[in-house]
Amino acid sequence: xxxxxxxxxxxxxxxxxxxxxxxxxxxxxxxxxxxxxxxxxxxxxxxxxxxxxxxxxxxxxxxxxxxxxxxxxxxxxxxxxxxxxxxxxxxxxxxxxxxxxxxxxxxxxxxxxxxxxxxxxxxxxxxxxxxxxxxxxxxxxxxxxxxxxxxxxxxxxxxxxxxxxxxxxxxxxxxxxxxxxxxxxxxxxxxxxxxxxxxxxxxxxxxxxxxxxxxxxxxxxxxxxxxxxxxxxxxxxxxxxxxxxxxxxxxxxxxxxxxxxxxxxxxxxxxxxxxxxxxxxxxxxxxxxxxxxxxxxxxxxxxxxxxxx
Numbered sequence: 001x002x003x004x005x006x007x008x009x010x011x012x013x014x015x016x017x018x019x020x021x022x023x024x025x026x027x028x029x030x031x032x033x034x035x036x037x038x039x040x041x042x043x044x045x046x047x048x049x050x051x052x053x054x055x056x057x058x059x060x061x062x063x064x065x066x067x068x069x070x071x072x073x074x075x076x077x078x079x080x081x082x083x084x085x086x087x088x089x090x091x092x093x094x095x096x097x098x099x100x101x102x103x104x105x106x107x108x109x110x111x112x113x114x115x116x117x118x119x120x121x122x123x124x125x126x127x128x129x130x131x132x133x134x135x136x137x138x139x140x141x142x143x144x145x146x147x148x149x150x151x152x153x154x155x156x157x158x159x160x161x162x163x164x165x166x167x168x169x170x171x172x173x174x175x176x177x178x179x180x181x182x183x184x185x186x187x188x189x190x191x192x193x194x195x196x197x198x199x200x201x202x203x204x205x206x207x208x209x210x211x212x213x214x215x216x217x218x219x220x221x222x223x224x225x226x227x228x229x230x231x232x233x234x235x236x237x238x239x240x241x242x243x244x245x246x247x248x249x250x251x252x253x254x255x256x257x258x259x260x261x262x263x264x265x266x267x268x269x270x271x272x273x274x275x276x277x278x279x280x281x282x283x284x285x286x287x288x289x290x291x292x293x294x295x296x297x298x299x300x301x302x303x304x305x306x307x308x309x
Contacts, residue, residue, distance in 0.1 A: 001304040003230070003252045003282055003294035006062060010258050010290035011283075012041065019047035020070055021054055024263050026285030028056075029086035029097060030206060030272025037061045037274045038133065039283060040086045040097065041291055043070065050074060051082030051102070055133055061274060061281050062293065071133055078103040078124060078141070087152040087271050089207045094129050098142060098151040098164070101126040107145065125151040125166060142183060143175075150203030150220075156210060158240060165208070165217075170201035172219060174241055187241040190219065190233060197221050197229045197250045206272030208235065209280070211302050215240050218282060220269050221250065228267040229253045230284065234305040247308030251301070252284070252294055262287025 014022050021043035028041035039056040052070035074083050084100040101124050104111075110120040125143035128136045143151055143166045151166040162177040171191040175183040192199050198221025208215035215235040222228050229250035236242035254266045270284040279295045286292050 001249075001251055001296070001300060001308065003296050005256070006293040006295070008062060009256065009292040010286055011062065011064060011293055012039070012056060012066070012291035014043075014045070014289075015066075018045065018068065020045045020052050022046055023049070024289050025054065025291055026263075026288050027085045027269055027271050028283050028285070028291055029088040029099075030274050030281075030283050031088040031090065031095065032274050033090075033095070033133075035059065037276070037281065038088075039064065039291070040071070040088060040133070042084050042086070042285075044082075050080075051084045053083055053086055053099070061276050072097075072099075072128065072136060074103075076101065076103075076126070076138065076140075077106060078122060079126070080104060081121065083126075085149065085271055087204075087206050089153040089155050091153075091155070094131055095133070096127065096129045096153050098125055098127055098153055100124075100149050100151075101141070105146070121146075123147050123149060125149065139181070142181070152204045152207040154215075154240070155207055158238070163240065165204035167203045172202055172204055189235070189241055189243060190246065192221075193248070196248050197223050197227070197253070198231060200224050200226070202231075205230065205270040205282075208240070209273065210237070213302060213306055214244050216302060216305055218251075218270060218273060226266065227254060228269050230268055230270055230282070232301065232305040232308075234302075245306055245308070247304060249308065251296070251304070252282070254287070256286065256292075258290050258292070259286040262289030264288040268292075 022045040028039040053072035056064040080103040105120040124145040127139040154163040177183040202221040205218040230252040233246040234244040274281040
């Protein structure tokens with residue numbers, strides 16, 4: 001099964017006269033809110049190239065209105081190099097955002113650059129929440145570094161506990177928490193598979209989607225040639241560490257020019273999915289440069305996740 005691209009892709013591109021987003025817009029958290037589709041997207045510009053998070057909304061899922069200024073910017077010391085790749089989860093009337101905090105290596109105090117000429121960095125997952133996408137409360141770190149990403153909070157508790165995806169390279173893990181602050185009981189659930197599109201590394205897309213058959217998971221997989229594709233899996237509702245099925249074929253691969261060429265070539269990368277009628281709307285970054293949309297009929301995608309080989 002393959003997702004169907006929106007004909008008007010890409011939907012969001014850099015805006016030349018916005019210094020904070022005139023180079024790249026990509027990797028957006030996605031949610032349905034007040035009869036709208038909301039995207040919180042990662043943006044970089046010539047204004048010091050730090051990643052910030054912008055806001056866009058749409059009533060039809062295709063035509064978006066964007067705010068002229070970012071709604072979330074680096075503030076904490078561990079965010080000096082950027083706030084990146086948000087994933088959004090509603091619990092009650094509060095939207096929780098897990099995001100990558102990228103900054104200097106404050107933990108070990110290393111300074112200077114590595115063998116590649118890049119500064120030593122620390123990558124961890126932080127947590128913030130909002131009720132209106134205007135005001136935010138920061139809750140600090142939920143998953144420590146030095147290289148943790150791709151975290152997404154489940155929309156329901158599992159056995160009375162908070163549950164979340166995260167990444168310990170090069171696999172996708174699940175973790176549990178009694179208070180939503182300190183996570184433990186880490187379990188590796190999806191790891192690279194030889195000979196598949198995800199034979200190098202993989203990570204969660206957005207939060208899992210509850211279905212009557214299990215938790216539907218859309219994730220990214222990377223092969224040895226550093227091509228990023230999207231795949232699906234189905235997890236058990238009561239114990240999501242149990243993988244019911246994980247097809248070997250991807251549901252979206254880089255094909256379009258703006259997926260093949262950009263800031264990072266050969267990339268389709270999602271951080272979230274919306275729902276509209278009978279469809280799932282999968283928003284994704286193309287080549288770390290633009291934002292696009294691909295659709296799937298809900299039942300067809302669920303059937304593929306359950307039975308695809």
